[in-house]
Amino acid sequence: MQIIQQMILTAKQEQRDDGKGWILWGWLLFSTSVITIANLQYHWFYNYFFWNAFGIISIAVLLYSIIRHFLFKKNARVKTYTGELFEKLNIGFFISLSFIILSMNLGVNPDNGFALLISLYGFWILIYGTALNFKPSIIAAYVTWAIGFVALFTHKFTESPHDQFQWIMIFHALAALCGYIIPGHIANNEFKKINRKVNPIGV
Numbered sequence: 001m002q003i004i005q006q007m008i009l010t011a012k013q014e015q016r017d018d019g020k021g022w023i024l025w026g027w028l029l030f031s032t033s034v035i036t037i038a039n040l041q042y043h044w045f046y047n048y049f050f051w052n053a054f055g056i057i058s059i060a061v062l063l064y065s066i067i068r069h070f071l072f073k074k075n076a077r078v079k080t081y082t083g084e085l086f087e088k089l090n091i092g093f094f095i096s097l098s099f100i101i102l103s104m105n106l107g108v109n110p111d112n113g114f115a116l117l118i119s120l121y122g123f124w125i126l127i128y129g130t131a132l133n134f135k136p137s138i139i140a141a142y143v144t145w146a147i148g149f150v151a152l153f154t155h156k157f158t159e160s161p162h163d164q165f166q167w168i169m170i171f172h173a174l175a176a177l178c179g180y181i182i183p184g185h186i187a188n189n190e191f192k193k194i195n196r197k198v199n200p201i202g203v
Contacts, residue, residue, distance in 0.1 A: 097120065
């Protein structure tokens with residue numbers, strides 16, 4: 001009975017996301033973009049300082065996830081197809097993220113590189129939204145892609161590489177806001193409402 005109950009609870013939990021991961025990731029991306037815009041204005045460090053630091057942290061998170069997955073598997077928790085899908089998706093996302101960041105450091109134009117990152121965000125958001133049947137994330141994925149497409153053409157309406165990168169950061173911050181932060185808060189509010197209905201007295 002305990003195993004059956006755990007399976008039911010796990011399945012229910014996986015159909016709903018509390019949005020905290022989306023909110024945290026979104027604010028990290030948004031904050032790094034805004035700090036980079038300020039850095040472009042005040043020249044505290046070289047232009048890509050904060051993003052290189054962010055990339056190192058992302059690679060560290062990827063390595064931690066891989067090590068935890070293969071060396072510290074938890075047998076107590078019931079695994080479902082959805083859980084396995086998300087676990088593999090997260091690893092794939094961080095590998096792709098690290099690949100794009102390394103490519104930018106090895107010669108790919110950072111302006112185009114960040115547009116590719118926005119495209120990657122849209123793909124990740126769409127898969128999650130579809131798997132969880134969460135329409136705000138599905139809509140957010142297409143909005144994120146639209147922002148990414150616009151970002152590809154910033155050179156058409158900017159006069160200098162400095163202005164172009166600044167606009168790229170504005171679009172990147174907007175993508176984080178629309179793709180992660182807003183849907184994350186919506187998911188968090190829905191999660192709290194469902195928990196109040198299922199467990200009204202907080203037991």
